[in-house]
Amino acid sequence: MSIEELYDDAARERAVAEPPKRVDAPVRLAFERDRARVVHAAASRRLAAKTQVVGPQTDDFVRNRLTHSLEVAQISRDLARALGTHPDIAETAALAHDLGHPPFGHNGERALAELSVGCGGFEGNAQTLRLLTRLESKTFDADGRSAGLNLTRATLDACTKYPWPRSDADGPHGVHADGTPRVVVKFGVYDDDRPVFDWLRQGVEGRGRCLEAQVMDLADDVAYSVHDVEDGIVAGRLDLTRLDRDALWATVRSWYLPGVDDAALDRALADLRAVGSWPRTSYDGSRRSLAAIKNLTSDLIGRFCGSVQEATFAATDGRPLVRHRADLVVPESTEVEIGVLKGIAAHYVMQADDRVSLMERQRSLVAELVDAIWDRGPDALDPVFVQDWQDAPDDVARRRVVIDQVASLTDASAVARHAALVE
Template sequence: MTETPADLLAPYAARALPKRNRLVDEAETPQRGPFRRDRDRIVHAQAFRRLAHKTQVFISEEGDHYRTRLTHTIEVAQIARSLARNLALDADLTEALALAHDLGHTPFGHTGEDALAAVMQPYGGFEHNAQTLRIVTRLEQRYASFDGLNLTFETLDGIIKHNGPMVDQNGKARDAKLGGILPFALTDFMGRNGVQAETLHLDQHGSLEAQIAAISDDIAYNTHDIDDGVRAGFFALNDLGHVPLVRNVLKEIDTSYQNIADERRMGEFTRRLITRLIMDVEATTRTRLQQHGVGNAEDVKRADTTLGVFSDPVAEDVWMIKAFLFKTVYRNAQMMELRREADRVLRELFGHFFAHPDELPSDWRLAPEQMAAGASVARAICDFIAGMTDRYALNMHARLFDDTPDLRYGAAI
């Protein structure tokens, strides 16, 4: 059974399908509901453990307190679970989706994703959300009876629609970066398992649990990137005073606590900002559910808009925070130099293995009859590199090349 009994869930909360709930039929366990089982499988996946050594924004070797993909993911899951409980959603499904949301990320954060997307453009492209689907349905190989984690269809649906509907009403892919086509990982999943696009309802939204997991990601990375940015010395907390929400929170703290130490001020700011954002999403979501006459989980998916969102004023504040972080952190001169070097590392790794696929580790090597197919070779190399940790990628590059960069801030300028 789930942690929240079904009769205590809201009418619009997701429910596991009673029959054929997974691609491979399995007997369910009486001790754990299907969504809790999904969550547990994600936590025990190798891809989940590798998140501990993948960059969020700041390379973790620069300091023990910078977020990694793993610590970021845990923070997202905590926020998502809080919101799910407040809204009487299935907390296990929400947490499973939060824990899975970054499994497909490459080494070196979005820089790695951009590098693999570029080299894979002739072979079907690359996108980290779609790569998560590939990991949980194919690349994880821990179980005797199936590849992947054999997650429930509702969890897979939330992974696929992490950022909303995949296609518009005319069936055209909504992500402009993919050139009007669906991600390779999704079409490959459908082809291998005989799943029709109509079955997945790609023009619909994900469950409210999926929407809450997605906006919890926004809450987590915006608040915590502020913390990490100040810690790195890229800006001072008061530099964000032009954002009304930030200014109000800082005024509260400074009024209540005179001469508070910077570390405590930052901690107080982070927790208060997260609380404000959670409360805003909860209130806005309740209002939208009522406005759109949502009576059940299917109404959520068929709605013509996302329901789990910020209010308009808070969304404007969040946009201002993102714009500030983009300029002062993500496009900081030191960060841009690191990005260029990380991009070079991954492109050179890809190029080397594409020219010498026989040098791939034995468990990634293709069968002889597949070696002639450039797309198959490229995809195997892409999967291999995407799964690397930062450290593994640098060590592999150092073994193959003579000029591996030192990806530390002091060494980047």
């Protein structure tokens, strides 16, 4: 059975039926069309100017949310192909996974969550679903309501990292990849987006994620654990040949792996150091040093994905690895090794007093911007949001429009809008 045959008509269904393409148009399968729609979405372009860990304007080398998403997409596609699940679905989910993030990364998400308590909260993944199914411009239903990009059911399901509403969310714990503490509960759908969420989850019971969403999530974890270390080395902030073990393990436990003992962390670091491309000399900025780092990055990604592939195959006994028929298996040793890499980046790159004060200023800017737009109403909105404001039945719905507007901004446009409306 081919990979296409493993996905039935329900998986390919769109919320709004679409007429067939012109006979002279290039032939593309349903999931290929989904990928193209995400690539061409305005929200995808805005990722280039949104913070990943540090602001995109701080350095020519630093990753932004777009470059991070492209790297996650590559890992996700390769792992999906190796597992036998649909590579287009997994890649599209990876390309879309950060679309809902507001300016200033998780710091902006925290600010908007605090400002939107009365209208259903804010969460980057729930905002991603809202963008894909409502805010992006592509398709309208028979009643004239936007259906967003009108992606297939299987693709939307793969884009849903937290398939539950806010009311069912667990309490926040741990930290984000940028080091900020998690204060936002994780959920994947706002209450007023429940109809499309219920449609895409038809036939699925409980909170289980489809396999393609699990692939996307692992690819995200692998990408930032490896690439943050790479960025830190090139920036001169860390040296893999000189690691302060005791201080490092304290960071790993406080940020990522609270229950892991020293012996497990020592073993994980020893296994990582045994990777043939692990550096034996300090980075010196030469072309050879850059190549060595790239080789390490490639080897680590291959190591993590290979271990997951092997463990998943061993646990599934030949069952098709598609949608809700199987789960990804991540060995504990791999989880600890990824946690060690995250801890290295956290300890040497992210724990800085200047970042703490900057993040406080960013949250204040977001709060002042929301207040200013709320006070001015539709005159302060982009034209695309004006109709949403006019159609809103009450202040709760209008507040959501303001949150949508601010969430759509890039770091630079949020600063510029704040200067125009507040300063």
